[in-house]
Amino acid sequence: MKLNAAQLRRHALLLKERAPQFSRFDSQNMAMSKAAEMEAEADLMDAKNGQYSGVAKSAIIIHKYPLIGKVTTEGGQRISVEFAFGEAEIKSLEGKNIHIAWEWSFDPASGLDEGRLYRIYIGTTEDGPRLTWSDGRWRRLHSKKNFGKKYAFGGTWSSDKQSFVSIEEADPEISGIIKKILGHL
Amino acid sequence: MDNKLLTVAQAEAKLAAAKKRVFASHRLASIAAYERQASNPVYDGQAEICQSKAAGERSLYEKEMAEADLIEAKASEAEK
Numbered sequence: 001m002k003l004n005a006a007q008l009r010r011h012a013l014l015l016k017e018r019a020p021q022f023s024r025f026d027s028q029n030m031a032m033s034k035a036a037e038m039e040a041e042a043d044l045m046d047a048k049n050g051q052y053s054g055v056a057k058s059a060i061i062i063h064k065y066p067l068i069g070k071v072t073t074e075g076g077q078r079i080s081v082e083f084a085f086g087e088a089e090i091k092s093l094e095g096k097n098i099h100i101a102w103e104w105s106f107d108p109a110s111g112l113d114e115g116r117l118y119r120i121y122i123g124t125t126e127d128g129p130r131l132t133w134s135d136g137r138w139r140r141l142h143s144k145k146n147f148g149k150k151y152a153f154g155g156t157w158s159s160d161k162q163s164f165v166s167i168e169e170a171d172p173e174i175s176g177i178i179k180k181i182l183g184h185l
Numbered sequence: 186m187d188n189k190l191l192t193v194a195q196a197e198a199k200l201a202a203a204k205k206r207v208f209a210s211h212r213l214a215s216i217a218a219y220e221r222q223a224s225n226p227v228y229d230g231q232a233e234i235c236q237s238k239a240a241g242e243r244s245l246y247e248k249e250m251a252e253a254d255l256i257e258a259k260a261s262e263a264e265k
Contacts, residue, residue: 026210026213026217030207030210030214032210033203033207033209033210036206037200037206037207039203040196040202040203040204041200041203044191044196044199044200046191047191047192047193048196
């Protein structure tokens with residue numbers, strides 16, 4: 001199977017992380033040089049595809065995410081985050097038993113995609129995780145109620161195959177409360 | 186991650202150098218094996234044989250590593 005550039009970088013990264021655990025110096029050296037070879041192969045693929053053009057490398061990209069706000073990245077680095085809510089709004093939501101969590105993309109192998117918002121989770125104190133957002137779509141979640149105090153994302157859950165563009169379609173009840181408190185969705 | 190803009194020629198040179206270093210790393214493993222054996226010989230004279238083999242492998246290892254550096258240096262010089 002032929003790996004793509006991102007997969008090669010990921011394997012190289014894992015190998016570099018594991019290399020120090022090898023007991024012998026020559027094994028460590030072999031792992032590190034193999035990792036460097038994989039990176040060089042990925043660089044060649046990218047160079048042939050024009051992946052890191054000068055423009056893309058220096059481009060400032062402003063991402064607007066639902067609920068969370070505005071995130072600016074430059075060359076795969078997150079340089080600023082303007083949250084569309086403050087501590088008070090989060091407290092108000094928690095007062096209504098609604099919890100929001102989000103995670104950033106953290107994968108050094110993903111190049112310019114690094115630093116983006118990867119996922120948003122919304123859950124309630126009663127039901128646990130109920131909604132998730134990724135790649136511009138909302139999906140309903142069904143928790144097995146083992147979320148503990150991680151109401152937004154904890155425990156075991158399954159997600160519906162059906163996805164929605166807007167949070168109102170996905171969960172009118174929760175979205176109504178959120179809109180009331182945050183003033184936006 | 187190295188996010189530098191590489192030309193195809195530079196990337197090819199980097200890969201060629203990396204392949205040489207992988208090959209050289211196998212020599213390093215052989216050197217280590219010879220040195221281990223030299224420190225625990227099973228017959229008279231084996232230690233000397235292993236040491237001389239390790240020395241031979243080491244010189245080849247150093248040659249290959251130097252060649253790898255040269256490939257990269259030439260590629261970056263050509264870009265200037």
